[in-house]
Amino acid sequence: MGDKVGLGRLILGPLDGLQAARGTLFPWIAVLIGCGVGAWFAVPTEPGVGSYGLAALVLVAGLALAGFGPGLGRPLAVAIAAVAAGWLAAGIRAHSVAEPILSFRYYGPVEGRIVQIDRSQSDALRLTLDRVTLREVAPDRTPVRVRVSLQADQPWLDPRPGQVVILTASLAPPDGPVEPGGFDFRRMAFFDQLGAVGYTRTPVLLLEEPKEGALLIDRLRSYLTKGMLAHMEGQAGAFAAGAMTGDRSAITQDTVQALRDSSLAHLLAISGMNMAFLTAFVFALVRYGLALVPPVALRINTKKVAAVVSLGVALFYLLLSGANVATERAFIMIAVFLGAVLLDRRALTLRSVAVAGALLLLTKPESLTQPGFQMSFAATVALIVGFAALDSSIYRERMPRWMMPVFTLVLSSVIGGFATAPYAAAHFNRFTDYGLLANILTVSVMGAVIMPAGAVAALLAPIGLAGLPLWVMEQGARWILFVAHWIAGLEGAVTPIPEPGPWVLPLFTLGTIWAILWRGQVRIVGLLPVVVAFLMWGMAERPMLLISGDGKLVGLDGPEGRVLSAPSGGGFAARGWLENDGDLAEQKEASARIGFTGPKGERWFDIAG
Amino acid sequence: MVLTGKAAAGKLTGACAGASLVILADAPGPVPDGCALIDSDDLRLTGPLAVWQDGRGLRIEPTNTGRRLWSPRAGTVDQAALGSLGAALAMPLPGQ
Structure with missing residues (x-):
């Protein structure tokens, strides 16, 4: 008998725990949808119709159980339904975008x-x-x-x-x-x-x-970009125009590289942050503008009016910037936050992030695999958790008022930087040592100068007064590019990081999410996968020999790092291999290392040392 | 060894005699017996290859293992052939 009771407790204990945590379980739905999507992308063979039928069945059964089943089992039923929904969404999306791929040269x-x-x-x-x-x-x-x-x-x-x-x-x-x-x-x-x-x-x-x-929005973007470029000079102008319209065709690779090496590339993306800056400015402009008119301010809810107007601006920005996945993500996040304002809810909570995440994963499941998605959500979640922890701490009350904005800026750069660094390192094989400094020096300029000036320029352009705000934008952009080039040029600005292998990011992500979402002792369990992930990354091995898909380039792990069989040709493979090794060398440099002998076209090497 | 360029296929016999693995960026004519060869036809199927030191032997890992909507409709990778090639590479050359 004793055994049976023990077993029962073993099963029912966690279920009771789930039941007790019911109010805080919502974000898990988004996480589990993500797991379903992740599994769909991870399988090596294309899932068949049968798997979708099964997933649909599980989804319906799960939802039914969640609605009418026994109370204790409901959270579990929702969980299983969410995973099935993720799998199904990925399959539907993939088959609906499938189009011919050229099969020959x-x-x-x-x-x-x-x-x-x-x-x-x-x-x-x-x-x-x-x-x-x-x-x-x-x-x-x-x-x-x-x-x-x-x-x-x-x-x-x-x-x-x-x-x-x-x-x-x-x-x-x-x-x-x-x-x-x-x-x-x-x-x-x-x-x-x-x-x-x-x-x-x-x-x-x-x-x-x-x-x-035809293509009205695209032509408008092109027209606006050219109009802005006519008033602003050089790469600063190209940067400012690109950040506003999403048209980056005037930005040179040199500029992009400097932004990357200083961890500032996100300023150029029509990222959640840029969209947040723009909508925040419009929100404040409308809300405080209306507050200046007492008859209006006393009769209507200016906050909601401001939310509706800024939602419209965000939508326009989305369309203007070409509605790529990254911008859609930013828009959905902003729309969910503004929706929360309209419903008198707190805007920035883990719940609203989860709503945005679930919406995105169900409509654009491929987002899950993109660095932009991973980094945006990591940063947003970390900022919410970080500032919530700080809210309850004592530091805030002891700090002089004037310090608050500076403190907030520095802290958000620190939190955002830490949260996104593992993802940037895994995808781009690099850690930008001075990225934090670069962000502290520039993010405020982006939020307080470039985006507002851009919005003002758009307002004033019809009456021909856009010149001044555009000049202000250009100066802001100059400063950002100055910082980017300065930081990127510092000794050791970029530390190369080797490829982590397929399991590191999922383990790290799920472990952190676990530690954030649970309450009480059980959250410590989340640290385990995080530690395992970093250990795996630290011990990740690289292949001894790599052979390119055309057989023209071979890379051998030598005493001085990977040595390549040829100084040119196959540059794409060469760059990829060296980056994944955590090696900053160029192909030419790497081909001069010890390892290959013999004339061009006939290169000898010694395998197994 | 790695053979590339226009005359690559012609140098195959000599290369096979002296090397325990020949990578040829071309489709070969006749291949000498017992030559451990990876040519461009093989690579078209497997995609880029990674070779790992695996205990006593060598393990050859192909890139094109998946069969997804976005992967090309090529033939299937011959895992057994890659396995035996890996085993052959780990053996010392005759006469060495």
């Missing part, structure tokens, strides 16, 4: 409509085309979108969204990982419906100007 005429203009890693102008026609490729095998980088200068070409162009290009299927387990560009391209990438060295010819009313 193509050289020939390409006709298509420009939908996006940006720059490649080698600084070449790059056009993304839709409505693509290729020679002797059937329409049902032609990719929906192709991306072509222009390798020759084409001064006569002024590309704008909506233009139909013809060109002769080399196209190929998107490249897979450069090594087992590496970043898979094919997967990213698949969800972007990008079925081929390539380049051209010959002229791009304009076939048709944009049609009346």
Whole structure:
């Protein structure tokens, strides 16, 4: 008998605990949806119809049990339903975006409509085309979108969204990982419906100007960016315009690199932070503006009016910036927060972050795999938890009032930096040693100067008075780029970090979430996976030998680090391998290391030391 | 050893005699008996390869193991062939 009671307690104990924690379980729904999505992405073989049928069944059964089942089992039923929902959402999304991928190398005429203009890693102008026609490729095998980088200068070409162009290009299927387990560009391209990438060295010819009313938003973006660039000089202007409109085609790779090396690249993304700055400014402007008009302020709820107006501005910003996944994420987060304001709830809580997370994971499950998603949510959650912990501490009351803004700024940079660093290190194989300093010096300028000035410029532009706010923006951008270049140029600004392997980030993430979401003693359990994750990362091994997909480049782990068989060619693989090794060397440098002998085209090496 | 360039396939016989592993950035003609060769046809199937020191032997890990909506519709990777190639590499060359 004693055994039975013990067993019963073993099972019922945790269920009782869950029941007691019921009020705080909500964020777990988002986490478990994420687990379902994560599992879908992790399996090596494409899940079949059967798995979706099962998932649908589990989802329905789980929801039914959650609604009508015995009280103790309800949390568990919801949990299982959430995992099934994640799996199902990922499958539905993937099959609904599936479009043809070019299956061979193509050289020939390409006709298509420009939908996006940006720059490649080698600084070449790059056009993304839709409505693509290729020679002797059937329409049902032609990719929906192709991306072509222009390798020759084409001064006569002024590309704008909506233009139909013809060109002769080399196209190929998107490249897979450069090594087992590496970043898979094919997967990213698949969800972007990008079925081929390539380049051209010959002229791009304009076939048709944009049609009346087509791609209005994209043309507006291009128009606004050009208008801003006309008033602001150089890279500072390009940066400010890019941050406002999402059109980064004027920003050079040198600038991007400096921003990356100083941990400031997020300033350029239409990130949650930039959108938050903009909506916060509009919110404050409307709310305090209305407060100045007593007849209005006394009759209506200015806070709610401000929330509605800033939601509209956020929506416009979303559309203007091209509604890529990162911006959609930012918008959903802001919309959920403003919705909380409208419903008289506290805006920034773990609950609202969970709502935003669940919405995103169900509609754009591929977000889970993106560094931007992971870093935004890590930063937001950490800020909420960090400031909540501080709220109850004594420091706040002892601090002089004037110190508060400085303190808040420094603390949010510290918290945001710590929360995002593991993700940045794992994805980009780098830790920016002075990133914290760079952020403290610039984030306030972004929030208090560039974004507000941009909003004011937009307001004043119709009456021709945008000049002054644009000048202010330019000065702010100058400061940010100055800091970026200064920090990036410091000795040891970037510490390379080797690839962590597939389990480190999931373990670290789930462990931290566990420690944050539970109350009481049991939260300590979350530290275990975190410790294990860091141990795994520390001990992660790298392959002794790497062979590129075309056999032209081989990388051997040598006494001086990885040595490459050739100083040029296969640069994409070379860069990927060295980065994943945690090696800052360039291909040429790495090919000069000890390890290979013999003439070009006939390189000998000694395996197993 | 690694053979690349236009004349690569022609140097195969010599390379096979002297090396315990030949990586050829080309599709070969006739392959000498007992030559441990990885050529561009193999790589098209496997994707990039990683070679790990695994206990006493060598383990060759292909990149294209998954069969997802976004991976190319190529043939399947011959895991057994990779396994025996890895085992062969760990053995000393005849005459050494």
